[in-house]
Amino acid sequence: MGLAGCSTRNALVGDIASGSGTTVEFWTLFSGGDGATMQSIVSRFNDEQPLGNVQIDRQRIPWNDYYTKVYTALVADKGPDIAIMHQALISRFRQMLTPYNRYIDDSTASQYVPTLWKRMRFDGNQLALPLDAHPIGAYYNRSVFEEAGLDPDSPPTNFREFKNVCDTIVTETDANAFAPSAAMSPIELLRTFIAFDRQRGGQLFNDDLTEVRFNNPNGLRIAQLYHNSTGKYGWDLPNASASRTDVAFQDGNLGIIVNGTWYAAVLQTLDGMDWNMFKPFVAPGKQQNWTESGSHTIVLPRKQSRDREQTQTAVRVAEWLTQENPIWGTQAGHLPAASKLQNSPALRESPLWSKSLSKFSEMASEDQFAYLPRTPFNVNEASTWDFLLDIYSHSTSPKAGLERGAETVQGLIDDVN
Structure with missing residues (x-):
């Protein structure tokens, strides 16, 4: 049996001259909203045919199987023409990707938010077109704030207020009161850890990604915050x-929760849910x-079987997908990477703009995004970071948990260097 969404035929098939058109195979991992x-x-692309007689064959592969x-x-030269990839994983696939450089001109860069565009460059090669940014924010239940006698229009801006x-x-x-993750997953806890650690001036790794740097006083302070949240402070339960926490927040039993851009789109569908979001700049000792x-x-x-003309068509499809669809922001909740979409009336007049997207846009323009590092190992592997969940649930102490995590991650680094 072949791979799901993969076949032995060329993914770009047909002959425009014969009237059969061109099909671009596009792999994604998106589910839900x-x-x-x-x-x-x-x-919409297939109905409107903005590039002429070109169709997209979208193949969705489940998240857990996608990157495998x-x-x-x-490796087998049977991949799609274009594919969704998280920016943090591009480094692992870089030898298997065709740079966009030969198929775009100098004006292409101006179509995207500069910080997002530059993030896709490796040794001078443009290895991806950015579709979005999906930073984390602090979502809060306005009704819980009001019940507590707090002003829901004045969320906290520092740790003392928080x-x-x-x-x-x-x-x-x-x-x-507070949970740093909606799914209670190690990766979500890592995302909040990165944000808070960077606010204190820390970082996960050194600049060349050869040494762990989170097992230090900055990292220990954030680990202690996780432990205190479910212990000394009593803000949440030590339950993994x-x-x-997602259920508790949506049911009105949790005041503040950290989650990504997509969460706004989920909350917007809930009848009677009075929510908002603030920038999560509330780490203790923030610098x-x-x-x-x-x-x-x-x-x-x-793809060895794909000629230059076919590749150019695939590139044009990727440009259209990333530049012409404001609903990736207005419906999915993500911050589009294309500059014109961030400035479009469709986005700025949507219900999500005032609550979440405008704040994410401000953080993007002020270069306040700390990206998940582009490590040579799979940084998205949940088991790598399960020590954070153990700290939160009081299965280990902050110090012991960080030491275990640092040893595990340093081992992964050493294995690929």
């Missing part, structure tokens, strides 16, 4: 059940304003 929005985008199948397909808000919620309501961010990108896998 993201999946429905991307399906709508592709359907992409890798296997690319601690006061959380303590007040616990004292004055039956709700829990999946999605427990700088940072939030963590990832980015979905579209890459161009290497």
Whole structure:
């Protein structure tokens, strides 16, 4: 049996001259609201045919299998023409990707937010077109704030204010106050850890990604915050059940939760949910304003069977997907990477603009995104960071947890160097 979404035929098939047209095979991993929005985008392309007689064949592969199948397909030269890839993982695939450089001109860069565009460059090669940024923010339930006697129009801006808000919620309501993750997953806890650690002046690794740097006083302070949140402070329960905090927040039993851009689109669909979001610049000992961010990108896998004209068509499709679809922001909740989309009336007049997207846009323009590092190992492997979940749930102490995590991650680094 072949790979899901993969076949032995050329993905770009047909002959325009014969009237059969051209098909561009596009692999994605999106599900839920993201999946429905991307399906709508592709359907619009196929209906309107903005590039002439060109169609997109969208193949969705489940998240848990996606990168394994992409890798296997690319090694066998049976990959798609274009594919979604998280920017943090591009480094692992860089030898299997075709740089965009030969197929775009100097004006292409101006179509995207500069910081996002530059993030896709490796040794002078443009290995991806950015689709979005998906940073994290601090979402809060306005009704819980009001019940606690807090002003829902004045969310906290530093740790002193943040601690006061959380303590007040616990004292004055039956709700829990704060959770750094909606899914209670190690990767989500890592994202909040990165944001808070960077705010204190710390970082996960040294600049050349050869040494762990989070097992230090900055990292220990954030680990202690996780431990105190479910212990000394009593802001949440030391319970690592999946999605427990997400359910609590949506049910009005949690005041503040950290999550990515997509969460705004989820909350917007809930009848009676009075929510908002603030910039998560509330780490103890904050020196700088940072939030963590990832980015979905579209890459161009290497294919010996694809000629230059076919590759150029695939590039034009990738440009259209990344530059012409404001609903990736208005419906999926992500911050589009294309400059004109961030400035479009469709985005700025959407319900999500005032609540979340405008704040994410401000952070992007002020270069306040700390990206998940582009490590040579799979930084998105949840088990690598499960020590953070153990710290939060009191299965280990902050110091012991960080030491274990640093040893594990340093071992992964050493294995690939």
